[in-house]
Amino acid sequence: MLETSARLLRLLSLLQAHREWSGAQLAERLGVTARTVRRDVDRLRELGYPVNASPGSGGGYQLGAGAELPPLLLDDDEAVAVAVGLRTAAGQGIDGIGETSVRALAKLEQVLPGRLRHRVGALNAFTVPMLHNTLPSHVDPAVLTELAHLCRDAERLRFEYRDHGGAATRRTVEPHRLVCTERRWYLVAWDLDREDWRTFRVDRISPRPPHGPRFVPREPPAENLAAYVSKGVSTRAYAEHAVVRLLVPLVEAAERISPSAGTLEADGEDACILRTGAGSLDVMVIHVMMMGLPFEVLEPVELLDVIRTVRNRLDAALARAAEPDPRTRDGAGRTPGTRSGSGAAS
Numbered sequence: 341m342l343e344t345s346a347r348l349l350r351l352l353s354l355l356q357a358h359r360e361w362s363g364a365q366l367a368e369r370l371g372v373t374a375r376t377v378r379r380d381v382d383r384l385r386e387l388g389y390p391v392n393a394s395p396g397s398g399g400g401y402q403l404g405a406g407a408e409l410p411p412l413l414l415d416d417d418e419a420v421a422v423a424v425g426l427r428t429a430a431g432q433g434i435d436g437i438g439e440t441s442v443r444a445l446a447k448l449e450q451v452l453p454g455r456l457r458h459r460v461g462a463l464n465a466f467t468v469p470m471l472h473n474t475l476p477s478h479v480d481p482a483v484l485t486e487l488a489h490l491c492r493d494a495e496r497l498r499f500e501y502r503d504h505g506g507a508a509t510r511r512t513v514e515p516h517r518l519v520c521t522e523r524r525w526y527l528v529a530w531d532l533d534r535e536d537w538r539t540f541r542v543d544r545i546s547p548r549p550p551h552g553p554r555f556v557p558r559e560p561p562a563e564n565l566a567a568y569v570s571k572g573v574s575t576r577a578y579a580e581h582a583v584v585r586l587l588v589p590l591v592e593a594a595e596r597i598s599p600s601a602g603t604l605e606a607d608g609e610d611a612c613i614l615r616t617g618a619g620s621l622d623v624m625v626i627h628v629m630m631m632g633l634p635f636e637v638l639e640p641v642e643l644l645d646v647i648r649t650v651r652n653r654l655d656a657a658l659a660r661a662a663e664p665d666p667r668t669r670d671g672a673g674r675t676p677g678t679r680s681g682s683g684a685a686s
Contacts, residue, residue, distance in 0.1 A: 344380075344383075347370055347372070347380060348380055348383060348384060349413065350369075350370060351366065351370060351377070351380050351381070351384065352384060352389065352403075352413055353413045354366060354369060354370075355384075355389075355391065355401065355402070355403040356403060356413055360400045360401065360402045361400050361401050361402075362400040362401075363377050363378070363400065363401065365400070366401065377401075381393065381401060389403065390403065390404040391403055391404070392404045416455075416456055419448065419452060419456050420456065420459055420481060420485055421481055422448060423448060423459075426448070458489075458492075459485050459488070459489065462485065462488035462489050462491065462492040465488075465492060466488045466491035466492050466517050466518055468517050468518065468519045468520070468565045468566050468569075479524075479525050479542050479543045483542060483545060483546075483547060484518065484525065484542065486547055487515060487518060487527055487542065487545070487547075488518060490515045490551055491515045491516060491517060491518065493554070494514075494554055494555050494556070494557050495515075495551050495552045495553070495554055495555070496512060496513070496514055496515075496532075496551055496552055496553060496554075496555055497512070497513050497514075497515045497529065497547065497551055498510070498511070498512050498547070498548045498549070498550075498551060499511055499513075499545045499546055499547045499548055500545075500546040500548055501540060501544055501545060501546075502544045502546075503544070510548070511531065511533070511540075512531075512532045512533065513527075513529035513530060513531050513532060513538070513540075514529055514530040514532065514555050514557075514558065515527055515528075515529045516528045516529055516530065516557065516558070516560055517560070517565050518542070519539075519565055519566055519569045524541055524542070524543065525541070525542035525543070526539050526540065526541060526542060526569050527539070527540045527542055527545065528560070528561070528565055528568070528569065530558055537561040539568075539569050566599070567603060569599075570599035570602075570603050571603050571615065578617030578618050578619055579617075579618075579619055579620070580617060580618050580619065580620055580621050580623075580624055580640075581615070581616070581617045581640075582615070582616055582617070582618075582621075582624050582628070582637070582639065582640065582643055583613060583614070583615050583637075583638040583639045584613075584614050584616075584628060584635045584636065584637050584638060585607060585611055585612070585613055585614075585635060585636050585638055586604075586611060586612050586613075586614050586631075586633050586634070586635050587610070587611050587633070587634040587635060587636070588610070588611070588612070588633050588634065589606075589609060589610055589611070589612065590604055590605070590606040590612040592633075593612050593614070593633060596631055596632065596633065597614065597631060601616060601627075602614045602615055602616030602617075603615045603616075613638075614628075614635075616628070621640075621642060621643055621646045622646060622650075624643060624646070625643070625646050625647055625650050
């Protein structure tokens with residue numbers, strides 16, 4: 341028979357895991373009498389747990405909502421999942437949530453057994469927050485914790501990596517830090533084959549153990565890893581780069597431009613500098629225009645030529661829309677920008 345304190349914890353765990361238990365079911369699970377179950381339920385109530393009881397043959401016990409939050413029991417996977425959720429919430433940029441999440445994570449670590457404290461501690465120590473305002477991509481928490489362990493323990497990581505086209509390559513790296521955004525998680529690591537720092541999307545990583553051996557950590561590629569990753573995914577990865585001055589305060593620009601679209605820095609109180617990238621200067625013009633903010637180009641000067649070309653095309657399109665349709669005598673009855681007549685163009 342379980343000791344009273346251990347039995348209470350076991351009873352609480354059963355009540356949290358199942359919507360409703362009969363007295364007989366609980367007595368069988370705990371190896372005690374129904375009378376002992378009733379006494380233990382009373383003890384839980386004294387401790388602040390709202391245990392509801394319904395009489396009759398079809399009745400039973402159910403854990404309800406109370407006026408105060410009592411302690412919860414979590415298994416290993418649940419504790420890790422809560423830690424991942426708290427760490428992610430800490431980087432969301434919602435007023436009050438970040439600091440609260442860190443405090444809750446610290447409390448969780450304090451009461452965890454050693455085997456889990458290292459796992460949760462790795463997530464806390466080897467994750468760097470970077471804000472984003474789009475939906476999250478799917479990442480396996482088990483992969484996150486595995487990567488965090490390797491960052492913490494300075495062990496080499498072997499994995500299969502899928503590029504944007506789905507092609508897979510085998511990589512061996514020295515993992516340094518995890519960087520989280522609201523949308524994605526990234527791993528910053530030293531690529532042994534390429535002998536350079538690389539940034540990898542975690543949702544494209546499939547670990548291939550065994551890992552190791554241990555390594556001596558290198559000097560990181562930047563002091564601000566969040567800014568480093570932001571620059572990598574928004575600028576370095578593209579063939580064309582641009583620097584533009586946005587004629588709005590930094591705070592306003594940050595509400596519209598995510599870290600994956602470019603890096604921002606203040607330029608006085610009423611402007612900011614955007615560094616961004618694109619596959620071509622034509623795409624760059626669209627990219628900057630779609631931000632919907634007034635701007636001026638600082639570099640490259642070639643971007644101004646492309647903007648002029650686009651402007652001329654738009655002016656010509658508007659001019660053609662205002663001209664009468666040559667297939668009609670006077671263009672009457674035609675809506676600007678449309679062609680009159682019912683015949684289909686070949």
